[in-house]
Amino acid sequence: MEFRIYYEDTDAGGVVYHANYLGYFERARTEFFRERGVSVRDLHDQGSLFPVVRLEVDYKAPARLDDLVRIETEVLEVGRTAFTLGQRVVRATDGVLLVSGRVTLVCVMPGMKAKRLPAEVVQLLERG
Numbered sequence: 001m002e003f004r005i006y007y008e009d010t011d012a013g014g015v016v017y018h019a020n021y022l023g024y025f026e027r028a029r030t031e032f033f034r035e036r037g038v039s040v041r042d043l044h045d046q047g048s049l050f051p052v053v054r055l056e057v058d059y060k061a062p063a064r065l066d067d068l069v070r071i072e073t074e075v076l077e078v079g080r081t082a083f084t085l086g087q088r089v090v091r092a093t094d095g096v097l098l099v100s101g102r103v104t105l106v107c108v109m110p111g112m113k114a115k116r117l118p119a120e121v122v123q124l125l126e127r128g
Contacts, residue, residue, distance in 0.1 A: 001031045002092055005067045016063040021099050022055070025087045028071035029103070032085075036124045047109055048118050053082070054104040061091075061098050068092040078125045081114045082106040 011017045030040050043050070063069055070092045077084040082104055089099040107117045
């Protein structure tokens with residue numbers, strides 16, 4: 001997923017505010033599923049929610065106003081009820097790694113009780 005950094009993304013110094021990367025990661029995860037034919041909205045409507053239960057972020061270099069960035073997402077681990085993805089923010093023009101992260105999500109029912117990952121999610125994740 002590629003997008004441009006806008007003024008609203010930055011702090012007073014023209015650098016992306018650190019917490020905004022979490023939103024970028026979230027969007028990229030949704031697009032990761034969508035590109036593979038699975039709708040996060042449909043999963044939600046079917047009673048499967050995916051809250052983040054662990055997140056690690058390493059900030060390597062700043063993204064700045066007007067940068068074109070790419071978010072890369074890869075599957076790292078798949079369990080019965082949870083999965084872990086690796087995510088990277090790369091400046092698209094020169095390939096410089098800006099931020100890397102590792103996020104674990106667990107599948108829960110609307111009442112927040114853990115449940116098995118749906119078969120279509122397992123298949124998607126195993127394909128990468």
